[in-house]
Amino acid sequence: MQEIAAKFKEITPKERVKIPRQPMPQQHPDKRVKNFDEVPLGYTVEQAITEANRCIQCKKPSCIDGCPVHINIPEFIEFIAKGNFQRAIESMKKYNMLPAICGRVCPQEEQCEATCVLKHRSEPVAIGRLERFIADWERDHGKIALPSLAPPSGKKVAVVGSGPAGLTVATDLRRSGHEVTMFEAFHAPGGVLFYGIPGFRLPKRIVWAEVKILQKMGVELKLSHVVGKLGTVDSLLEEYGAVFIGTGAGLPYFMGIPGENLTGIYSANEFLTRNNLMRAFEFPTYDTPIVDVGRVAVIGGGNVTMDSARTALRLGAEKVYNIYRRSRVEMPARDEEIERAEEEGVIFKLLHNPVRYSGDENGRVKEMECIRMELGEPDESGRRRPVPIKGSEFTIDVDTVVVAIGNSPNPLIPRTTPDIKVGSHGNIEADTETGKTSKKGVFAAGDIVLGAATVILAMGHARNAASGINEYLQTGKW
Amino acid sequence: MPQNNEILENMRIAPEVNRYRIYAPDIANVRRAGQFVIIRIDDHGERIPLTIADADPDRGELILIVQEVGKTTAHLATLKAGDQLKDIIGPLGSPTHINNFGTVVIVGGGIGIAPCYPIAKAMKKAGNHIVTILGARTKDLLIMEDEMRKTSDEVNICTDDGSYGAKGLVTDLLKNYIEEQGNPDLCVAIGPVIMMKFVVETLRPYQIPVIVSLNPIMIDGTGMCGGCRVEVGGETKFVCVDGPEFDGYAVNFDLLMRRLTLYRKQEHEAYELFKRSHRCQIEAEL
Ligand SMILES: Cc1cc2nc3c(=O)[nH]c(=O)nc-3n(C[C@H](O)[C@H](O)[C@H](O)COP(=O)(O)OP(=O)(O)OC[C@H]3O[C@@H](n4cnc5c(N)ncnc54)[C@H](O)[C@@H]3O)c2cc1C
Ligand SMILES: Cc1cc2nc3c(=O)[nH]c(=O)nc-3n(C[C@H](O)[C@H](O)[C@H](O)COP(=O)(O)OP(=O)(O)OC[C@H]3O[C@@H](n4cnc5c(N)ncnc54)[C@H](O)[C@@H]3O)c2cc1C
Ligand code: SF4
Ligand code: SF4
Ligand code: FES
Numbered sequence: 156m157q158e159i160a161a162k163f164k165e166i167t168p169k170e171r172v173k174i175p176r177q178p179m180p181q182q183h184p185d186k187r188v189k190n191f192d193e194v195p196l197g198y199t200v201e202q203a204i205t206e207a208n209r210c211i212q213c214k215k216p217s218c219i220d221g222c223p224v225h226i227n228i229p230e231f232i233e234f235i236a237k238g239n240f241q242r243a244i245e246s247m248k249k250y251n252m253l254p255a256i257c258g259r260v261c262p263q264e265e266q267c268e269a270t271c272v273l274k275h276r277s278e279p280v281a282i283g284r285l286e287r288f289i290a291d292w293e294r295d296h297g298k299i300a301l302p303s304l305a306p307p308s309g310k311k312v313a314v315v316g317s318g319p320a321g322l323t324v325a326t327d328l329r330r331s332g333h334e335v336t337m338f339e340a341f342h343a344p345g346g347v348l349f350y351g352i353p354g355f356r357l358p359k360r361i362v363w364a365e366v367k368i369l370q371k372m373g374v375e376l377k378l379s380h381v382v383g384k385l386g387t388v389d390s391l392l393e394e395y396g397a398v399f400i401g402t403g404a405g406l407p408y409f410m411g412i413p414g415e416n417l418t419g420i421y422s423a424n425e426f427l428t429r430n431n432l433m434r435a436f437e438f439p440t441y442d443t444p445i446v447d448v449g450r451v452a453v454i455g456g457g458n459v460t461m462d463s464a465r466t467a468l469r470l471g472a473e474k475v476y477n478i479y480r481r482s483r484v485e486m487p488a489r490d491e492e493i494e495r496a497e498e499e500g501v502i503f504k505l506l507h508n509p510v511r512y513s514g515d516e517n518g519r520v521k522e523m524e525c526i527r528m529e530l531g532e533p534d535e536s537g538r539r540r541p542v543p544i545k546g547s548e549f550t551i552d553v554d555t556v557v558v559a560i561g562n563s564p565n566p567l568i569p570r571t572t573p574d575i576k577v578g579s580h581g582n583i584e585a586d587t588e589t590g591k592t593s594k595k596g597v598f599a600a601g602d603i604v605l606g607a608a609t610v611i612l613a614m615g616h617a618r619n620a621a622s623g624i625n626e627y628l629q630t631g632k633w
Numbered sequence: 634m635p636q637n638n639e640i641l642e643n644m645r646i647a648p649e650v651n652r653y654r655i656y657a658p659d660i661a662n663v664r665r666a667g668q669f670v671i672i673r674i675d676d677h678g679e680r681i682p683l684t685i686a687d688a689d690p691d692r693g694e695l696i697l698i699v700q701e702v703g704k705t706t707a708h709l710a711t712l713k714a715g716d717q718l719k720d721i722i723g724p725l726g727s728p729t730h731i732n733n734f735g736t737v738v739i740v741g742g743g744i745g746i747a748p749c750y751p752i753a754k755a756m757k758k759a760g761n762h763i764v765t766i767l768g769a770r771t772k773d774l775l776i777m778e779d780e781m782r783k784t785s786d787e788v789n790i791c792t793d794d795g796s797y798g799a800k801g802l803v804t805d806l807l808k809n810y811i812e813e814q815g816n817p818d819l820c821v822a823i824g825p826v827i828m829m830k831f832v833v834e835t836l837r838p839y840q841i842p843v844i845v846s847l848n849p850i851m852i853d854g855t856g857m858c859g860g861c862r863v864e865v866g867g868e869t870k871f872v873c874v875d876g877p878e879f880d881g882y883a884v885n886f887d888l889l890m891r892r893l894t895l896y897r898k899q900e901h902e903a904y905e906l907f908k909r910s911h912r913c914q915i916e917a918e919l
Contacts, residue, residue: 340855342673342680342720379720381855385659406871407859416869416888418895422859428852433679439906442679442704443852444899518891566856566874 156200160238163208176278177206184498188468191354191436194495195259203288207236210280213272218282221270223615226250228267228282235285244293247286248302252326253319253614255294255361258287260352261611262489294364301372305332310628313338313395315382315568318346319610320401320601320617322365325374327621333628335374336395340381340567343432346403347602348610350432351424353462355469356492359431383571392596397624399590400583400599401617404607405565409558410454414512419446419520423455423463423559430466445470449554452476452523453501454509456486457607460559461493464501467557475501476551480508480528480541506530506541510548512556524550564603572597582606590620595633598624638718641694643710647776649701650744651710652686658693660685660723666755667729667748667846667878670695671854673720674708681705682851682873684748685724686777695721698747698776704903711911725854726877729844733760735818738810739785740803740832742768742824746777748846749823753784756821762786764817766806768824772797803828804835816841822881826893830886843881847872849892864888 163171180196181187187194198206210232218228227246234243247254261267263283271279293299310333314325317339329335343349345362370376382388382402391398407422409415426445429435433443451467453460456479467475477496479486482505486493497503506528515521527547530539564582569575576584576593583592583599590598600620601613627633635641635656642654660670669684687696701707712718729752737756741749746767757763765785769775770793782788789806790798799806803824811817820843822832829845836843849861849872856874863870866883870876 340722341853342722379722381722381725384724384855385663404857406856406874409859409869411869416862416864416892418892425852425858425860428858433852434677438899439903441677442903444896444903446895447898517894518888519895562857570874 156204156238156240159201159204160236163204163236166208168211171208171211172273172276174205174209176209176281177202177284179281179284184495184500187355188465188499191469193358194355197291198284198288203235203285204238206281207232207285209273210236211273217270217272218267218280221267223266223609223611224250224618226267226286231289232280232282232285235289240289240292241298243289244298247289251286251614252323253365253610254286255290256319256348256357256365257611257614258283258285258290259357259361262609264490266611294361299364299368301368302326302330304330304372307334308332308628310334310396311336311394312397312399312624312628313391314399314401315388315391316340316346316401316403316601316603317344317366317376318401318403318601318613319348320403320603320613320620321346321399322369323614323617324399324401324598324600324621324624325369326372327618328624329369329372329374331621331625333396336377337369337374338377338380338382340379341432342379344376344378346401350428351459351462353427353431353466355465356462381567383567388568388572388575388594388597396596396628398597399617399620399624400568400592400597400603401601401613402565402568403602404562405567405581406563407558408561408563410509410560412509412511414514414520415558417512417514417520418518419554420512420556420558423453423459423557424562426463426557427459427466430470436466436470446555448472450474450476450552451555451557452478452509452551452553453557453559454478455559455561456481456488457559457561458488458492461488461496461501463557463559464496465499467555468499468501472555476504476553477501478504478507478509478525480506481538482506482530485538508541508543509556520553520556522550523553523556524548561607564606568603580606585620586623587616588619589623589626590616591623591633596627635693636717638721640712640714640716640718642714643712646698647774650774650776651699651701653697653699653709655695655697655718655721656693657695657721658690660721661688661693661695662690664688664695664724665728666731666751668724668726669854669877670697670721670723671725671851672718672722674705674712675719678708678719679705680720680722680852680854682725682848682854684751684846686747686750687754698744700744703900704907707904707907707911722854725873727875729755729821729878731755731759736762736764738764738766738807738817738820740766740768740807740820740822740824741781742803742828743770743774744776745824745828745846746775746781749821750777750780750784752821752823753781757784764810765789766791766803766810767798768792768803768806768828769797770794802831804831807832807835811839811841818842819844820881821845826886826890829881829884833881833884833886837882844878845881845884846877847879847884847889848877849889850895863892
């Protein structure tokens with residue numbers, strides 16, 4: 156790799172900006188819709204070094220402001236450019252413990268890459284892909300070193316939930332020398348990283364690898380342990396100096412339209428959990444079934460929607476429609492994922508909304524009625540409000556529907572912890588700078604606080620909460 | 634010392650029905666009547682919900698009573714003392730609302746008698762007069778008669794074929810009881826969906842409060858997936874967190890019945906596959 160890096164030694168700034176953004180090698184659409192393997196294959200060493208050399212090493216790097224955890228982006232990229240991958244990953248890990256994950260799932264086009272100066276001239280540096288590259292390099296070369304731990308503090312902390320928020324808090328607090336126990340309701344750790352985001356975007360072995368490190372560092376992981384049912388936050392406080400709550404999303408929203416409880420209509424959570432956590436796509440090798448999907452309609456416009464649509468294709472769907480009530484520009488899903496869904500054959504029905512479902516004699520959905528929409532005045536989210544066009548109803552034949560329009564925060568902890576303050580949507584109220592909730596000794600971050608957010612935001616706030624917890628454990632001050 | 638999740642005893646108590654004693658001290662310590670666990674046998678297993686039929690906190694034991702209806706329950710039946718379940722998650726669901734109501738009629742049908750037992754026990758302890766009505770298809774299939782007799786003040790039994798107790802349905806006995814003894818203060822009915830539906834219809838003219846326990850297909854059991862949704866009073870409810878017990882008059886039983894049939898084809902396939910491979914295994918051992 157030194158030879159490759161050397162090629163760029165003498166390069167002039169003019170030549171540098173002419174290097175094209177390196178494309179991501181990926182599985183061909185015809186092939187990948189038949190498997191659950193990861194779609195983007197990752198940069199080669201040559202591509203990574205070439206891409207890293209596109210970065211002009213700004214004096215005032217605007218990319219850093221775009222990253223919610225303020226990674227020193229030019230620093231780690233410069234090490235890659237020089238072929239010094241070890242230093243690159245060390246630099247990265249000062250800011251972000253889970254680069255293999257963020258490099259894959261961060262909406263970079265709205266964050267770090269949106270503020271890269273090269274965006275105005277040509278295309279931004281592929282920061283996310285480089286982040287992924289360096290993390291994969293470390294894992295594939297067996298170079299993952301355990302972070303050093305501070306001497307034992309004699310303090311104990313309970314972390315509830317093992318999603319990105321919980322993983323981050325557990326790592327930081329363990330490094331500070333505390334004894335950490337992480338409780339997870341499911342039989343596998345990782346939260347949405349495990350049960351929500353499909354393996355073709357985030358292979359499960361990557362999540363496992365991160366969890367293994369945590370365990371090697373000495374974090375105790377208690378799976379299949381539902382806090383609120385098996386003990387409460389209050390009972391944890393008797394044993395632990397502080398409790399962190401990162402319990403994420405809860406019950407899925409439905410639209411409340413006629414026929415929504417027909418069989419064959421899934422929430423995205425159920426549809427994805429059956430496949431990702433329970434591996435229904437390998438039925439009957441795995442015992443959990445999924446229906447023969449047939450013609451599928453997926454409702455919504457976010458990442459979850461794209462994940463569901465693309466999972467349906469891989470289950471052998473005849474057709475997959477994406478029904479979304481606004482237009483393409485308002486879709487919250489990542490551009491890359493929308494493009495991939497399109498390449499794989501998802502049929503987009505934008506500016507459409509379902510109004511009712513009807514079923515066959517067994518109660519299985521067979522038809523959905525949709526209405527066309529147009530965009531009106533902006534609503535409180537600043538996006539133009541979709542309004543139905545009267546008389547434009549029509550029907551589509553479907554065998555399966557996946558409703559992916561969001562979730563309410565997980566209700567278990569608020570319901571069993573009466574003195575914790577919750578907001579109007581059921582989210583736990585916590586200070587994003589310190590993670591403090593209304594209850595002494597109890598901290599929270601991630602989707603349980605923010606509603607549906609992103610992996611990196613959950614991690615960023617979790618990191619703040621870890622500092623908050625550290626301070627509280629030292630001073631006892633609330 | 635037994636391991637966590639270890640099966641201490643697996644005993645057949647009726648054709649296709651087994652009683653399991655399982656070591657799960659944390660859950661045994663806090664569980665209450667009306668709650669259930671979700672178990673997974675091994676890494677390839679499905680997560681299935683099962684009511685905690687009884688528990689002994691001193692010995693750290695749970696009792697589960699399970700009817701063999703498909704692959705997972707059949708697999709469970711083949712396990713022996715000393716085998717360990719991969720996961721037990723619980724106690725899930727809201728506990729039964731226990732109070733001194735006065736006279737409580739408990740109607741249990743088939744495997745539904747198992748979830749009735751902890752409720753009867755808790756209701757009895759709270760000072761209620763317990764009238765129990767048990768039904769089964771035939772004498773051999775009647776389970777837990779002795780236990781129910783111990784916690785009940787009166788027990789009435791019927792079988793479909795008349796092989797034990799009265800010949801007929803639990804609804805006949807229920808109606809007789811009300812005509813003769815007047816309205817009880819509360820009824821709890823647990824059994825096949827169709828039985829619960831008809832118990833509710835039997836009680837409707839008398840407007841006797843009735844609680845039923847619902848058994849939809851579940852995955853997480855913690856209020857995340859939305860798979861266990863049912864319609865109660867025209868609203869969508871989630872059985873694992875809002876239930877499993879609901880006001881019988883408000884439940885849309887027909888919808889629940891339809892939702893339970895969704896995976897018939899796959900369930901049949903998995904069951905047949907299991908039976909075939911299990912038979913091969915036994916033959917090989919012989
Ligand atoms: C399908 C899907 C795709 C997504 N795609 C992206 C993407 O591409 N990029 C991106 O940035 N974000 C994406 N997101 C959003 C992102 O995954 C979440 O914002 C993030 O996972 C939130 O992390 P968290 O730690 O707060 O919660 P979660 O990841 O939800 O983890 C919470 C954990 O807590 C556990 N838990 C809950 N209650 C209890 C309890 N009482 N006791 C013990 N454990 C409990 C849960 O089982 C779960 O494991 C996606 C989300 C979904 C659902
Ligand atoms: C809250 C609750 C408590 C229960 N308690 C008991 C109990 O104490 N004893 C007992 O024998 N059974 C109980 N059940 C039912 C038990 O969970 C199912 O019989 C079991 O899941 C069947 O699995 P299987 O693989 O053997 O059969 P399958 O082949 O999967 O299914 C056979 C039948 O069982 C039903 N079923 C399938 N999967 C589930 C599921 N995940 N949840 C519920 N029903 C399902 C289906 O309607 C199907 O017709 C309970 C169910 C619920 C929801
Ligand atoms: S963590 Fe996400 S936002 Fe930050 S640099 Fe990496 S990819 Fe960009
Ligand atoms: S803004 Fe772009 S070019 Fe400048 S340092 Fe950051 S990544 Fe490099
Ligand atoms: S089983 Fe998933 S929400 Fe109830």
